[in-house]
Amino acid sequence: MIAAAPDLGIDKLRITTAEPFSELRERLVRHRERGHESGFEEPDLDLRTTPTLLMQEARSIIAIAVAYPSKMKGAPVSEPGKRRGILSRSAWGEDYHRALRRRLAKLDAWIMERVPEAKLMSMVDTGALSDRAVAERAGIGWSGKNCSTLTPELGSWVYLGETITNLPLPPDSAIAEGCGDCTLCIDACPTGALVGPGQLNAQLCISYVTQTKEMVSEEMMAKIGNRLYGCDTCQIVCPVNRKIDIRHHAELIPDPEIAKPLLRPLLKMGNREFREKFGDSSAAWRGRKPIQRNALIALGNFRDAESVPDVAAVLRDDPRPVLRATAAWSLGKIASEEARASLNDALSTEKDPSVTEAIGRALNGREDRTAN
Known part of the structure; x- marks a missing residue:
C-alpha cells in the first residue's frame, strides 16, 4: 500500500x-x-x-x-492604493x-x-x-x-x-520528536497564542480569529496585519520547513490574484462574485463576511488613505454592524481629513450602539483593549 x-x-x-x-x-x-x-x-x-x-x-x-x-x-506587489491581503498557504x-x-x-x-x-x-x-x-x-x-x-x-x-x-493491517511506528530545544515558533507567535510547547490557545490564534464572524478587538486587529485568512508565522520560522516547497500537485499551486488579492474590490463583492473568485479555496468555507471584515482591518493597518471612499461606503451603507464598526476602526487608523469627515458624517446617522461606540473611539483615537 x-x-x-x-x-x-x-x-x-x-x-x-x-x-x-x-x-x-x-x-x-x-x-x-x-x-x-x-x-x-x-x-x-x-x-x-x-x-x-x-x-x-x-x-x-x-x-x-x-x-x-x-x-x-x-x-x-502591494502598493499604495492597490494594497493586498494574503491567504494562508493552506488555502492557496x-x-x-x-x-x-x-x-x-x-x-x-x-x-x-x-x-x-x-x-x-x-x-x-x-x-x-x-x-x-x-x-x-x-x-x-x-x-x-x-x-x-x-x-x-x-x-x-x-x-x-x-x-x-476493519482490516488488521500491520502498524507503523511513531517517529521521534525533532524540535529539540528550539522555541522559534513560540517566540514568533504574534499574539502569544502558543502558550507552551504543543499548547495552543485558539482564542488568541490569528488563524482562528480570521475565521470568526464577530467583531474583533482592536488589539487583535492591529496584530492581524493584512491576513485575510489564517496565519503561517509559526510555520514560516520553523527550521524544519526551511527551503521546503513542494509543487508537484498542480491543483494546489496558488493563483496569485486569489492568494494575494487586492483589498478594495473585496469590500464591494456580492455573494455570487465571492463564490466565483474564492469558491475553490478552503478560505471560502465561512463565507465572505470574515474576508471582508479582515480586508477592512488590513486597509486600516496599511493606513491606506486612497481606500477611504471604499471604506467609508461600508460604514455608510453596509447592513452588517460588524463590518460598519470595523470600517470605523479602519478609518480611525487611516486618520486623514477625509477619513475623519466620513466618521463624523456617519456619526450623525448611525443607529446601532456598537457602531456609534466604534465611531467615537475612532474619532477620539482611543483603543479598545478588550481581549478577543
Whole structure:
C-alpha cells in the first residue's frame, strides 16, 4: 500500500491501530478546562479519540499526507492604493478537503479491488478524529511545538487525512520528536497564542480569529496585519520547513490574484462574485463576511488613505454592524481629513450602539483593549 501511494497522489502513507487515543483525550480535557478551544472542533471528546465509536469493527487507521507549496511565484506587489491581503498557504490552491477526498477515494478503490469485503471510512479535517493525532501515531511526523505535524521530508506544509478500516493491517511506528530545544515558533507567535510547547490557545490564534464572524478587538486587529485568512508565522520560522516547497500537485499551486488579492474590490463583492473568485479555496468555507471584515482591518493597518471612499461606503451603507464598526476602526487608523469627515458624517446617522461606540473611539483615537 505504501508503494502505491505516489500513484494515488499521496506523498506519505502510514498505518496505525484503531486503539483509543487515551493520552490525547486527557490533553483535550485540560484544553477545554482552560477555555482554549476554538469552537470549530467536534464537541464529543469520546468521538474524537475512540475510533471504534465511528466504526465498530475498526482495526486499523491509514494516515495520509499530501504536500502543498510554501512559496508563491509571481506574487503581485502591494502598493499604495492597490494594497493586498494574503491567504494562508493552506488555502492557496484548491480546497484541500476536495483534493484529499479524491485521493482517499482512489485509495479506497485500490483497497476494495484487492479486499472486496473491506469496510472503509475516510475523513479529512471535518471528521471527528484528530488528523494530527492519527498522523503522529502512524509515523507521518511528530507533534511540533507549534501544534503542527512536522514531517522530516515535507515539513509541516502538508494536508492530513485518514481512513478507518476493519482490516488488521500491520502498524507503523511513531517517529521521534525533532524540535529539540528550539522555541522559534513560540517566540514568533504574534499574539502569544502558543502558550507552551504543543499548547495552543485558539482564542488568541490569528488563524482562528480570521475565521470568526464577530467583531474583533482592536488589539487583535492591529496584530492581524493584512491576513485575510489564517496565519503561517509559526510555520514560516520553523527550521524544519526551511527551503521546503513542494509543487508537484498542480491543483494546489496558488493563483496569485486569489492568494494575494487586492483589498478594495473585496469590500464591494456580492455573494455570487465571492463564490466565483474564492469558491475553490478552503478560505471560502465561512463565507465572505470574515474576508471582508479582515480586508477592512488590513486597509486600516496599511493606513491606506486612497481606500477611504471604499471604506467609508461600508460604514455608510453596509447592513452588517460588524463590518460598519470595523470600517470605523479602519478609518480611525487611516486618520486623514477625509477619513475623519466620513466618521463624523456617519456619526450623525448611525443607529446601532456598537457602531456609534466604534465611531467615537475612532474619532477620539482611543483603543479598545478588550481581549478577543
